[in-house]
Amino acid sequence: MNLAQRVKELRHRKGFSQEMLAEESNLSLRTIQRIENNETVPRGDTLKRLAVALGTSPDAIVDWQIQEDQNYLTLMSLSAFSFLLFPILGIIIPMVLWIFKKDKIKGVNELGVAILNFQITWVLTLFLCYFIYVGIFIGGPIQDIFSNWNLSLTAIFLVPLALYIFNFLITLINTVRLYKNKTVKYQPAIPILR
Numbered sequence: 001m002n003l004a005q006r007v008k009e010l011r012h013r014k015g016f017s018q019e020m021l022a023e024e025s026n027l028s029l030r031t032i033q034r035i036e037n038n039e040t041v042p043r044g045d046t047l048k049r050l051a052v053a054l055g056t057s058p059d060a061i062v063d064w065q066i067q068e069d070q071n072y073l074t075l076m077s078l079s080a081f082s083f084l085l086f087p088i089l090g091i092i093i094p095m096v097l098w099i100f101k102k103d104k105i106k107g108v109n110e111l112g113v114a115i116l117n118f119q120i121t122w123v124l125t126l127f128l129c130y131f132i133y134v135g136i137f138i139g140g141p142i143q144d145i146f147s148n149w150n151l152s153l154t155a156i157f158l159v160p161l162a163l164y165i166f167n168f169l170i171t172l173i174n175t176v177r178l179y180k181n182k183t184v185k186y187q188p189a190i191p192i193l194r
Contacts, residue, residue: 004038006061010054011036025053069105070181072097076108077175077184080115083167087126090119090167111184113193118186120193122167129159 011021018036022029027049034040035050042050042061051058076097083090098112133156174184 002038003041003061004036007042007050007054008036010056010061014054016053021050021053025049068107070179072101072105073107073111074175074179076111077115077171077178080119080171081168083119083122083171084164087123091116091123094119111178114184114186114189116193117189117191118170119167121188121190122163124190126160126163129163 011018014021016024018032019029021027022032025032027046031040031046035042035046047058047061051061054061076094079093079097080090082093094112094115098108098116102109102112170186174186177184
């Protein structure tokens with residue numbers, strides 16, 4: 001939804017015609033028509049008058065407008081590297097950035113869903129490895145399953161290391177692709193979010 005549609009929607013919610021909004025905002029009818037036809041963008045005093053007449057704030061009108069911000073998308077992609085500090089941070093930080101701007105910046109919703117699905121899949125795989133390792137060392141049915149495997153301590157640490165390297169490379173490649181305005185592919189990923 002662009003700014004023109006947002007103003008029109010707010011006007012309809014208030015039950016105003018264009019003439020009534022012009023009267024309430026003390027703006028000309030032509031100005032209201034030009035704003036709603038996306039011929040002009042209200043700024044400064046015009047925006048304040050519209051906001052007061054529509055019973056909202058100028059930020060609520062402007063922030064609703066979907067903008068393009070390649071830097072934000074790049075930042076969001078880079079935020080996935082927080083998995084290096086703690087695996088769950090690779091989900092939490094991109095999620096916060098996604099929720100904060102998902103309807104305000106073009107491409108954030110799609111990128112956020114792709115990053116989160118990939119990071120959730122990666123964390124589940126990592127924790128499954130740890131679960132298996134704990135089961136092997138503690139004993140029980142998991143140890144019975146893997147009893148015929150000759151797992152050395154080195155082999156046990158190679159799988160999580162390989163997972164970390166894989167996540168790092170996928171995140172790096174997709175960040176570079178995003179920076180170059182190419183499509184991103186965070187795969188493999190379980191489609192948890194849509």
